[in-house]
Amino acid sequence: MKRTVIITAILLLTMAAHAQPVPFELEAGYRFLDLKGSSDMYRSQINERNGLLIRNFSMSTEARGIDRLRIDASDFGVGPAGTLRVSADRAGLWKLRLGYRSTNAFSALPNFALGQHVFNRTRRMLDVDLEFLPDRAITPFVGYSSNDNHGPGQTTYSFGLDEFRLRQDLKERDREFRVGAGFRFASIQGQITQGWRNYHSTETLSLATGANNGNNPGPILGQPISADSITRTDRTQVDTPFTNFYVTGDVRGRVRLVANYVHLAADSDGRESETATGAFGSFDISRFFTGFNETATSNARNDTWRGGGRAEVTLIPNVDFIAGFQREHRELSGSALINSLFVNAITFGGADKKDIQTILSATSSVDRDTDTLNAALSARAIGPFSVRGEYRETKMDVDVSPDLSEIVVPGAQGGTFSRRIRTFDANANYTKSGLMIGAALRRDRANEPIFRTDYLDRDRMRLRASWKSPKDFFRAGLTAERTTQNNDRADIDYDAHMRQYSGDVEIAPVSGLRLRASLSQLHGQSDMIIRHPENFTLGRSVNEDNGTAREGGFTFFRGPVSIDASMARFRNRGTLPFIVGRQHARVTYDIKTKAGLAFEWDRDKYDEAGPAIADFDATRVGLYFRWRP
Amino acid sequence: MKAFASNVHAIGKAKKDAIPSSLCESCHGPGREHIEGGGDKTKIFKPVGLEGSNKTCLTCHDTATDRVSRRGGMHANSASVNCLTCHSIHNSDAHSQHLLVTPQLTLCQNCHANQVASFRYQPYAHRLGRGGMECSSCHDPHGRPGRDSLRLTRAGEVPCLNCHSDKRGPYVFQHGALAVGECMTCHEPHGSANPKRLTRARVVQVCIECHSPTATRTLGSQPPSFHDTTNPRYQSCTTCHVAIHGSNRDPHLFK
Numbered sequence: 001m002k003r004t005v006i007i008t009a010i011l012l013l014t015m016a017a018h019a020q021p022v023p024f025e026l027e028a029g030y031r032f033l034d035l036k037g038s039s040d041m042y043r044s045q046i047n048e049r050n051g052l053l054i055r056n057f058s059m060s061t062e063a064r065g066i067d068r069l070r071i072d073a074s075d076f077g078v079g080p081a082g083t084l085r086v087s088a089d090r091a092g093l094w095k096l097r098l099g100y101r102s103t104n105a106f107s108a109l110p111n112f113a114l115g116q117h118v119f120n121r122t123r124r125m126l127d128v129d130l131e132f133l134p135d136r137a138i139t140p141f142v143g144y145s146s147n148d149n150h151g152p153g154q155t156t157y158s159f160g161l162d163e164f165r166l167r168q169d170l171k172e173r174d175r176e177f178r179v180g181a182g183f184r185f186a187s188i189q190g191q192i193t194q195g196w197r198n199y200h201s202t203e204t205l206s207l208a209t210g211a212n213n214g215n216n217p218g219p220i221l222g223q224p225i226s227a228d229s230i231t232r233t234d235r236t237q238v239d240t241p242f243t244n245f246y247v248t249g250d251v252r253g254r255v256r257l258v259a260n261y262v263h264l265a266a267d268s269d270g271r272e273s274e275t276a277t278g279a280f281g282s283f284d285i286s287r288f289f290t291g292f293n294e295t296a297t298s299n300a301r302n303d304t305w306r307g308g309g310r311a312e313v314t315l316i317p318n319v320d321f322i323a324g325f326q327r328e329h330r331e332l333s334g335s336a337l338i339n340s341l342f343v344n345a346i347t348f349g350g351a352d353k354k355d356i357q358t359i360l361s362a363t364s365s366v367d368r369d370t371d372t373l374n375a376a377l378s379a380r381a382i383g384p385f386s387v388r389g390e391y392r393e394t395k396m397d398v399d400v401s402p403d404l405s406e407i408v409v410p411g412a413q414g415g416t417f418s419r420r421i422r423t424f425d426a427n428a429n430y431t432k433s434g435l436m437i438g439a440a441l442r443r444d445r446a447n448e449p450i451f452r453t454d455y456l457d458r459d460r461m462r463l464r465a466s467w468k469s470p471k472d473f474f475r476a477g478l479t480a481e482r483t484t485q486n487n488d489r490a491d492i493d494y495d496a497h498m499r500q501y502s503g504d505v506e507i508a509p510v511s512g513l514r515l516r517a518s519l520s521q522l523h524g525q526s527d528m529i530i531r532h533p534e535n536f537t538l539g540r541s542v543n544e545d546n547g548t549a550r551e552g553g554f555t556f557f558r559g560p561v562s563i564d565a566s567m568a569r570f571r572n573r574g575t576l577p578f579i580v581g582r583q584h585a586r587v588t589y590d591i592k593t594k595a596g597l598a599f600e601w602d603r604d605k606y607d608e609a610g611p612a613i614a615d616f617d618a619t620r621v622g623l624y625f626r627w628r629p
Numbered sequence: 630m631k632a633f634a635s636n637v638h639a640i641g642k643a644k645k646d647a648i649p650s651s652l653c654e655s656c657h658g659p660g661r662e663h664i665e666g667g668g669d670k671t672k673i674f675k676p677v678g679l680e681g682s683n684k685t686c687l688t689c690h691d692t693a694t695d696r697v698s699r700r701g702g703m704h705a706n707s708a709s710v711n712c713l714t715c716h717s718i719h720n721s722d723a724h725s726q727h728l729l730v731t732p733q734l735t736l737c738q739n740c741h742a743n744q745v746a747s748f749r750y751q752p753y754a755h756r757l758g759r760g761g762m763e764c765s766s767c768h769d770p771h772g773r774p775g776r777d778s779l780r781l782t783r784a785g786e787v788p789c790l791n792c793h794s795d796k797r798g799p800y801v802f803q804h805g806a807l808a809v810g811e812c813m814t815c816h817e818p819h820g821s822a823n824p825k826r827l828t829r830a831r832v833v834q835v836c837i838e839c840h841s842p843t844a845t846r847t848l849g850s851q852p853p854s855f856h857d858t859t860n861p862r863y864q865s866c867t868t869c870h871v872a873i874h875g876s877n878r879d880p881h882l883f884k
Binding site: 023025045046056058060067068070072074075079080081082083085089090091092099101102103107109111112113114116117123125147149155156157158159163172174176178189191193195197199201215216232234236238240242244246248256258259260262264266268270272296298299300301302304306308310312314318320322332333334335336338360362364366368376378380381382383384385386388390392398400403405406407408409410411413415417425429430431436438449450451452453454464466477479481489490491492500502504518520522526528529530531532533534536538541543545547549551568570572574575576578580582606 | 632635637639640641642679692693694695698700701705706707708709710723724726739740742743746749750751752753756759760761762774775783784785786792794795797798799800801802803805806808809810814822823824825828829830831832834837838839840841842843844845846847848849850851852853854855856857858859861862865867868869870871877878880881883884
């Protein structure tokens with residue numbers, strides 16, 4: 001409904017602006033979809049469907065009291081993602097910026113969570129900012145953002161010694177109000193923002209049709225497990241005031257000082273309730289039971305601040321020394337009171353029938369401090385060269401205090417951890433007569449891991465070269481990137497690398513025609529020691545990406561006709577082998593100066609190795625009318 | 630001239646499509662000789678490259694914040710990348726914001742071809758170019774290098790939370806990967822060969838690589854309770870541990 005109102009508003013504005021001699025463009029029509037194969041996978045990856053579409057809309061005009069009003073919209077209608085931007089200005093008085101995005105997110109992956117996790121949600125995001133007295137010494141502003149996410153889904157619930165599919169209905173609403181001011185007094189400028197965010201979600205769950213017997217067909221200790229009904233309602237509200245402030249000052253045009261501070265204090269309150277009937281079991285109370293009632297109240301807090309400063313000193317024109325320090329402190333804490341009633345509970349031997357109530361009062365906390373110190377020398381232009389080098393040191397201290405109920409097996413669930421990373425980062429570029437050659441190198445050295453997947457050594461290298469001929473007749477580019485990271489501790493033995501190479505070439509043999517081709521190659525592999533939980537033996541976890549992408553295409557403009565066409569193929573021979581094929585063509589033809597047609601053809605093909613349950617071949621054809629009065 | 634009337638630089642200055650010469654001169658310098666020379670292009674300043682950016686763009690746009698720097702940024706005004714590499718006052722792409730010379734994805738691809746390839750070819754990717762999502766949704770092109778180029782929320786959080794606000798928490802039972810680490814501990818931000826843009830092909834791999842007890846003490850390296858990961862039922866840990874980002878109710882993130 002909301003989207004329909006917005007689209008209607010756009011069309012009304014379209015009509016209103018028709019008589020005005022202003023830049024204007026509307027492209028609207030219908031898109032057809034021909035889909036073969038897995039609809040679930042197609043919708044999870046691409047999700048472009050049949051229907052009406054405003055492919056493009058732009059207008060710029062003046063109106064009473066507005067020096068400039070510009071509206072841009074694209075892909076509104078059948079989706080899956082549409083956007084609207086409005087900017088309006090009254091010089092010296094106010095400036096309005098509005099952005100609206102709508103997305104349909106669909107997920108039903110056959111090989112993920114036994115294919116049982118599905119959702120079909122719509123997310124609508126709005127950002128509005130209104131600034132007063134732009135370009136004055138003090139520019140107050142107000143802003144509002146919203147982010148609504150809702151829709152049905154299906155999830156699973158591990159309960160009573162089985163997993164049951166549940167129907168899910170989710171409604172999330174996030175609102176943010178903000179107010180503040182930018183300021184500029186002589187060489188000092190900055191901005192302060194005070195915001196208030198409110199997040200509210202309601203999730204209702206009920207047993208899915210046909211899910212009574214759960215995922216596990218067998219009995220537990222001789223007792224079949226089944227559910228007659230499960231209903232749950234979870235409500236969460238989070239209030240988050242935040243403050244964001246920065247100030248900069250110039251000293252004689254050669255030294256710039258920057259100070260910043262941001263603080264947020266999120267306070268979450270949760271209320272949850274659940275009832276279930278059926279035949280269930282619990283190892284926690286060592287009982288079978290036939291009914292379950294639970295209520296939970298919770299409170300969690302996130303208190304985070306970050307502050308620091310930076311100095312930028314111009315040593316000679318285009319050569320700067322930059323140094324700074326940032327500290328971030330994050331404090332997470334939570335408590336919950338969970339009251340559970342197990343109805344008709346009997347021992348695993350079938351004796352001692354009674355209702356059992358358990359009360360769990362839990363508290364947990366995480367404290368994290370991160371200090372970052374950096375110093376850099378940046379020579380932005382020494383003739384055709386630009387060179388930059390930076391040293392950075394990051395230290396993280398973490399203190400994790402889990403509740404005892406979180407700990408399945410005693411071990412390293414909580415405690416104090418510390419990690420220091422020393423980084424050297426350098427890059428150099430040479431640019432002259434259309435030729436650009438660049439190299440970048442980064443080395444990270446850490447003393448300790450916090451997670452097992454943390455590296456101790458990481459090296460990144462990137463080389464780039466491109467050449468563009470005069471008058472843009474020819475352009476070619478090459479990029480090579482390599483990242484290696486590892487942790488050579490004998491019991492982790494983590495080793496990973498990523499290599500990517502790509503090359504592209506563009507040529508314009510005749511006026512109006514431009515040909516392009518590209519080839520890219522990707523190889524990534526990670527390998528580390530793990531412990532198998534089923535038998536506690538050591539093994540290795542290996543993951544690989546090994547892909548090659550080829551793309552070719554052209555654009556052509558002549559008279560009333562324009563064509564943009566491309567075809568691409570990406571083949572991955574890694575751990576999840578697949579082939580992606582993408583073909584695209586867009587042809588526009590101007591029937592008259594003010595009116596024309598656009599034709600779009602897209603084909604996306606996805607083939608996984610092995611059983612073809614997720615493969616699809618989707619062709620979309622769009623026919624759009626273009627209007628440029 | 631008429632087209633320039635709708636340019637952002639002409640707001641409040643162009644009247645009925647008439648551009649005052651002072652507006653042109655604010656970037657091109659004094660124009661008397663140029664006019665008297667019958668439009669001689671050699672007699673007027675044409676902003677090009679680093680020098681052009683320094684003398685025109687940065688006279689107004691040389692701002693700095695805790696994230697943005699025109700002196701030390703990855704796209705600092707340098708010999709190789711300057712304002713006029715990406716922006717064009719007179720010949721920008723009609724549908725792009727901020728007077729970009731081409732649509733954003735095409736523009737960024739000139740240098741960041743590998744990253745753009747990841748969005749274009751991987752099956753699980755943020756779909757850029759449609760629906761308002763662009764490279765600059767998450768990165769500030771004028772930001773400082775590395776992580777400092779990320780476009781944080783107004784409350785200073787990672788950009789993922791701009792859209793995925795439900796993952797902000799806070800939760801009573803935090804998943805350490807998120808509370809101490811970040812989204813990228815488990816997810817790839819651009820495009821991935823793996824469902825849900827996970828860093829590994831199978832969910833159990835993502836989990837077990839951290840949750841494996843060995844001699845080195847690391848956060849979360851306690852073993853999970855007995856699970857037969859050779860059984861498909863236990864190869865996707867999130868079938869049961871649904872509340873993997875955090876829970877207010879279940880210590881084991883079941884719900």
